[in-house]
Amino acid sequence: MAEKIITLFFLLGSSSYLFFAQHFAFGTLNSPKSGFLPILSGILTLLLSLILLYKQLRSNKKVVLDKVHWTKFIFIIIGLLFYVSFLNSIGYFAATFIFLFYLLKVADAAGWLMPLLVSFSSSAIFYLIFANCLSVTLP
């Protein structure tokens, strides 16, 4: 099922891409313009996703996938979204510390003191490496 949803997503994606690609001039073979490859690759992608979806719909084969901890997956995504949203406003050190601590707890790190220490020291080390050694301007 998941396989078909992904293929459907690609089908919709390539259809919208092709729709927007038509806004660019295709040109001629003598003088191809900026829409030349986008239109060709859009058509190709659309065709490939259609064939794949048709094949998947016709096939009775069930794809056996490894089990995934979906709750953990959702929690990690929430953490990632928090980090991306608040990095600029609360600054690199604070955001990284909170994010790391949160991820360690999501990843089942035992106790409170060890995750706190690991997140604090790692955030400080990363800050020193990137801001001081690599001269990156961090938020």
Next chain:
Amino acid sequence: MDIFNMLLQGFWVSVIPGNLLACIIGVIIGTLVGILPGIDTVSTIALLLPFSYGMDSTAALIMFAGIYYGSKYGGSTTSILINVPGEAASVVTCLDGYPMAQKGRAGAALSVSAIGSFVAGTIGIVGLTLLAPPLAKAALAFGPPEYFAISLVGLIFLSKLTGTSTLKSALMAAIGVMLSTVGLDSMSGISRFSFGIDELDRGFDLSILAMGIFGIGEILSTMTQINTATDIPLVKFKDLYPTREEWRRSIAPMFRGGVVGFLVGLLPGPAATISSYLSYALEKKCSKNPDEFGYGAIEGVAGPEAANNSAISATMIPLLSLGLPFCGATAILLSGFMIHGITPGPALITEQPALFWGLIASMYIGNVLLLIINLPLIGIFVQLLKTPLHILMPMVTVLTLTGAYSINNSMFDLIWVVIFGILGFLLRRTGFEPSPLLIGLVLGSGLERGLTQGLIICNGSIWAMITRPISATILSLGVIALFYNVVRWFTKINCAEKKVNC
């Protein structure tokens, strides 16, 4: 003689303390990457790209190359000891390596694998030394039609050789080409698919895509996996000696594997993985005891392990001489080159001889270092399999995000890394191989440039474009591959309908 002198100068470059240290760090990280399941070569190089900013460009590239070929040495360790391949190229090693370990011959399997990797790795590097310069010289005569032909054939081969479904790989490559068209058009300067967002005018950065799809995607997969604990056998130094019989049976497969790997490495696709399968099949055919295969035949370890290392060196030939990556790992290596303002390709040897020959010489040194590291220190590396991933992975996540941010100091890039990360995770879950997407993105811009400029040069005549001697030769290979794929596809459908094995 000229090549020999240049290589000698390369050795001078590669033994400069900074470069030598980079080589040592690279091969150690590479070995760790190979050993630790869940972390692959592409994601590691992607994660380390930002760290290389402060480094000298030669040292940085020596380190990346070290990670690349080093990972294939380490990959066999987990295959042999716990039946879990650290790398896709080591899957075949499980077939006979693990049964050998169960029979108490893990040490012999590990040492044969390390020595085989060294022998074949050296064969590959010698081939790289001899072939890359003349190929680069020949490539100077290449025009847009030839580059179009190479890019197109690269994509065609790729759709067959990724190991997953041909259709899925082709779709991934086509999406990669689609993504490559986002941003300013190099010919007309028109902004495409940016929807008024200035950051999208730059297009999709290769390293951002790689960090997301491979880095964050891999982290998500590892952190959400439901693991079962595995016992790791103890390997002592004295157990590493193969018997005289094991030696005798391993030598020829090592050399055969080296040759097979080198030839496969010149083709687009995941050469290391394919060459290991081919070598296994070849060894089974050549063996006097084919029935032993699958139950602990040492040839089944020596051949494939040799082949995947030789293939790695061969994949550097199209990258260094043509500037074209034919697999995911060389695509990310290309990204490493570009971050340092270096464009691999025909002009690299003449414009940056110290870097080119220093890099090749470092591979000879790195290969020796890997043998030294992998034999006596194998016991220590095996202990690393006990690294708690629940502590390691959150830290790698922060490193990846910080690294992605630091490329352009852009929050926009960070958002894309997360989006690509989720996409990478979902692709893996649903059996789509993400490497063709990365290569499609890399080859896409060359394909477009070659196609549009080629058509202009040939006055719009596709026929004139594809019948130029070099492009015709390259395209013929592509047509044969495509025809073969189509015929096999129809045969498979036919067989499935008749419910017979083909």
